[in-house]
Amino acid sequence: MFDYDLYIPTHVIFGKGRIKDLPAQLSKFGCKVLLTYGGGSIKKIGLYDTVKALLKDFEVFELPGIEPNPKISSVREGVAICKKEHIDVILAVGGGSVIDASKNIACGACFDGDPWDLVLDCSKVEKALPIVSVLTLTATGSEYDGSAVISNPETNEKLPLFGTGILEPKVSFLDPEYTYSVPKSQTIAGAADIISHTLEQYIVKDGNILTDAMCEGVIKTVIKYTKIAIEDPCNYEARAQLMMVSSYGCSGNLATGRTPSPWVCHAIEHEISAYTDITHGYGLAIITPNWMNYSLNEDTVDRFYQFAVNVFDLEKSSDKMKVAKAGIAKLAAFYKEIGLPTTLSELKVCSEHFEDMANHVLTHWQPLDTAIRPVDKQGILEILKASL
Amino acid sequence: MFDYDLYIPTHVIFGKGRIKDLPAQLSKFGCKVLLTYGGGSIKKIGLYDTVKALLKDFEVFELPGIEPNPKISSVREGVAICKKEHIDVILAVGGGSVIDASKNIACGACFDGDPWDLVLDCSKVEKALPIVSVLTLTATGSEYDGSAVISNPETNEKLPLFGTGILEPKVSFLDPEYTYSVPKSQTIAGAADIISHTLEQYIVKDGNILTDAMCEGVIKTVIKYTKIAIEDPCNYEARAQLMMVSSYGCSGNLATGRTPSPWVCHAIEHEISAYTDITHGYGLAIITPNWMNYSLNEDTVDRFYQFAVNVFDLEKSSDKMKVAKAGIAKLAAFYKEIGLPTTLSELKVCSEHFEDMANHVLTHWQPLDTAIRPVDKQGILEILKASL
Numbered sequence: 091m092f093d094y095d096l097y098i099p100t101h102v103i104f105g106k107g108r109i110k111d112l113p114a115q116l117s118k119f120g121c122k123v124l125l126t127y128g129g130g131s132i133k134k135i136g137l138y139d140t141v142k143a144l145l146k147d148f149e150v151f152e153l154p155g156i157e158p159n160p161k162i163s164s165v166r167e168g169v170a171i172c173k174k175e176h177i178d179v180i181l182a183v184g185g186g187s188v189i190d191a192s193k194n195i196a197c198g199a200c201f202d203g204d205p206w207d208l209v210l211d212c213s214k215v216e217k218a219l220p221i222v223s224v225l226t227l228t229a230t231g232s233e234y235d236g237s238a239v240i241s242n243p244e245t246n247e248k249l250p251l252f253g254t255g256i257l258e259p260k261v262s263f264l265d266p267e268y269t270y271s272v273p274k275s276q277t278i279a280g281a282a283d284i285i286s287h288t289l290e291q292y293i294v295k296d297g298n299i300l301t302d303a304m305c306e307g308v309i310k311t312v313i314k315y316t317k318i319a320i321e322d323p324c325n326y327e328a329r330a331q332l333m334m335v336s337s338y339g340c341s342g343n344l345a346t347g348r349t350p351s352p353w354v355c356h357a358i359e360h361e362i363s364a365y366t367d368i369t370h371g372y373g374l375a376i377i378t379p380n381w382m383n384y385s386l387n388e389d390t391v392d393r394f395y396q397f398a399v400n401v402f403d404l405e406k407s408s409d410k411m412k413v414a415k416a417g418i419a420k421l422a423a424f425y426k427e428i429g430l431p432t433t434l435s436e437l438k439v440c441s442e443h444f445e446d447m448a449n450h451v452l453t454h455w456q457p458l459d460t461a462i463r464p465v466d467k468q469g470i471l472e473i474l475k476a477s478l
Numbered sequence: 479m480f481d482y483d484l485y486i487p488t489h490v491i492f493g494k495g496r497i498k499d500l501p502a503q504l505s506k507f508g509c510k511v512l513l514t515y516g517g518g519s520i521k522k523i524g525l526y527d528t529v530k531a532l533l534k535d536f537e538v539f540e541l542p543g544i545e546p547n548p549k550i551s552s553v554r555e556g557v558a559i560c561k562k563e564h565i566d567v568i569l570a571v572g573g574g575s576v577i578d579a580s581k582n583i584a585c586g587a588c589f590d591g592d593p594w595d596l597v598l599d600c601s602k603v604e605k606a607l608p609i610v611s612v613l614t615l616t617a618t619g620s621e622y623d624g625s626a627v628i629s630n631p632e633t634n635e636k637l638p639l640f641g642t643g644i645l646e647p648k649v650s651f652l653d654p655e656y657t658y659s660v661p662k663s664q665t666i667a668g669a670a671d672i673i674s675h676t677l678e679q680y681i682v683k684d685g686n687i688l689t690d691a692m693c694e695g696v697i698k699t700v701i702k703y704t705k706i707a708i709e710d711p712c713n714y715e716a717r718a719q720l721m722m723v724s725s726y727g728c729s730g731n732l733a734t735g736r737t738p739s740p741w742v743c744h745a746i747e748h749e750i751s752a753y754t755d756i757t758h759g760y761g762l763a764i765i766t767p768n769w770m771n772y773s774l775n776e777d778t779v780d781r782f783y784q785f786a787v788n789v790f791d792l793e794k795s796s797d798k799m800k801v802a803k804a805g806i807a808k809l810a811a812f813y814k815e816i817g818l819p820t821t822l823s824e825l826k827v828c829s830e831h832f833e834d835m836a837n838h839v840l841t842h843w844q845p846l847d848t849a850i851r852p853v854d855k856q857g858i859l860e861i862l863k864a865s866l
Binding site for chain 1: 479480481482483484485486487488489490491492493494496643654686687688689690691692694695696698699702714715718719722723725726731734735
């Protein structure tokens with residue numbers, strides 16, 4: 091059993107129509123609100139109007155246009171508003187990108203310097219404005235954790251921002267109906283994101299009965315309900331199940347007591363989307379099975395065997411390696427079945443920057459030698475080339 | 479999928495020797511500390527001295543002698559100290575009883591009236607002193623939730639106190655080594671408590687893949703590691719696994735999205751221990767299999783069948799009822815194997831107050847008609863009589 095800290099001071103309010111409590115929750119933190127959102131989908135589904143009506147007694151400033159793979163430029167814009175207008179609380183209405191950007195804005199507003207410095211050195215994250223989130227996309231789990239990912243196109247960098255106990259939203263409203271209009275392309279990207287978060291923590295040397303079961307439960311849920319959500323986008327049960335399990339992804343629950351993981355797939359995918367701006371979930375869907383194949387060997391077979399038997403119900407056998415390989419193939423087949431890309435080439439990503447990407451992982455990410463099969467520069471390149 | 483709130487603003491710090499961070503954590507809340515503990519076991523294991531040494535720069539007041547099934551008299555004593563000495567933070571060092579009493583003290587200190595009134599009407603719990611806990615007994619999960627159970631011997635009442643978002647410890651130190659000296663009698667009572675918390679939430683009409691897996695994982699962990707902890711009380715891994723899963727018991731995680739449960743076994747057991755002061759876990763071990771047998775019928779068989787197959791690895795069969803019954807028998811056999819009592823008679827509890835108990839459940843507990851098989855007065859008496 092490994093030591094752990096578990097700390098998620100977010101009040102999750104889950105269910106249809108529960109946004110009616112937004113004014114009561116927001117008012118705990120003040121009356122000057124920065125409303126952050128993305129490209130306008132919240133206007134299409136009427137959520138923008140709902141929120142504005144609920145905020146009639148608040149003073150509301152807006153930061154629209156936060157993009158996927160959120161950029162430091164949006165963060166800087168938000169920080170400037172917070173400082174100028176003395177914002178009390180940030181209301182993030184959107185998916186992981188909007189919430190992530192809001193986290194960097196929240197700590198940037200309390201920091202005497204450029205918010206990118208906080209990403210480069212997270213020990214500087216000491217204080218942040220409170221954040222309330224309204225989730226509209228099921229994927230990153232940012233609504234229930236204290237981390238974010240921010241991109242800096244000027245330096246081709248996409249890096250994590252950590253602030254446990256500081257950056258978690260104070261309150262997160264999770265209403266599955268807000269995800270009814272999420273298109274198939276984003277629903278499947280979200281599925282790959284949730285599964286990847288889980289596998290990064292599941293595929294480690296030592297697990298335990300409880301969190302093994304949790305990880306397997308998350309993945310089985312995603313496999314079952316993504317198919318239903320694609321066929322029937324307004325299926326409440328499917329959208330609800332996906333929303334519920336996605337919150338667990340990065341919350342720390344799935345990692346309690348397990349061998350700490352260096353999140354190899356995320357290390358590599360962040361490089362790809364920093365250089366090419368591809369959808370994060372697509373990159374993960376491509377990288378993950380190749381990382382699993384790279385990691386599978388005689389020493390690690392037991393964990394992949396367990397994955398195959400418990401997640402895909404493959405028959406137990408004395409030939410564990412065969413079953414383990416079949417489990418990875420099943421995952422890849424699921425990704426293909428729901429319409430995810432299976433190679434980088436499909437996304438027009440070529441090998442041009444692979445060397446730079448590998449070097450950048452080694453200098454800017456935590457060491458990958460704690461992975462179930464240690465990964466060095468050669469390993470990164472091997473996984474990238476297998477993904478082409 | 480049912481609506482849910484999930485909110486556990488407790489920072490869990492898990493691992494051997496991590497108490498060294500106690501001064502840094504406590505000092506966030508002030509310098510005047512009320513140290514609460516039980517019958518002196520923390521002195522025997524040296525923890526009292528450790529804590530006192532760590533608190534050398536704090537002003538410390540003490541409330542020792544908090545008993546199992548903690549009494550309102552201890553709570554009143556603690557409230558008086560808090561009010562008189564203007565205590566900043568309560569440091570609860572002990573098991574569930576010490577932490578539970580501390581929760582009632584914490585809100586009682588901020589309440590202008592008798593703390594028993596807060597138990598009788600939890601809507602009055604609006605504010606509380608911060609609590610930091612150091613756990614020495616693995617059972618109730620009080621270290622990671624916002625509820626407590628308080629007894630009033632004058633009125634033969636044992637009632638829950640709820641204060642989600644207010645009564646959770648701010649920080650809980652979980653060091654498995656502090657449970658090495660817990661005797662077998664309490665280790666097995668803790669096992670029954672954890673399993674009961676889980677089954678109260680698992681045996682409901684509608685579950686879901688994730689939390690079904692979590693519940694099954696908790697129970698499997700308890701079954702495996704309780705046996706090891708009994709044989710080898712200083713086995714770190716066993717004590718650690720039990721400590722980790724016990725925190726999940728009442729945290730809300732196991733209930734997310736499921737049919738809300740009225741906690742039938744707890745309703746009945748609280749009556750028994752209010753009248754007789756028997757060990758809570760013993761009462762639960764006796765009641766639980768009888769409640770399960772009461773609840774098993776053609777309409778509910780699927781859930782008990784799943785329990786039997788997933789927790790006890792019983793072979794799948796078309797005769798679900800037979801497998802379901804065997805699963806319940808397996809649980810009862812496990813309780814017996816580890817030395818738990820299986821009948822109330824063994825604890826010298828007779829049927830004298832059964833009528834009063836049943837009446838009190840119906841007037842003071844939430845309605846039991848939402849249970850997987852609704853329970854009326856006749857049902858309570860049936861379960862009690864089967865437990866004799």
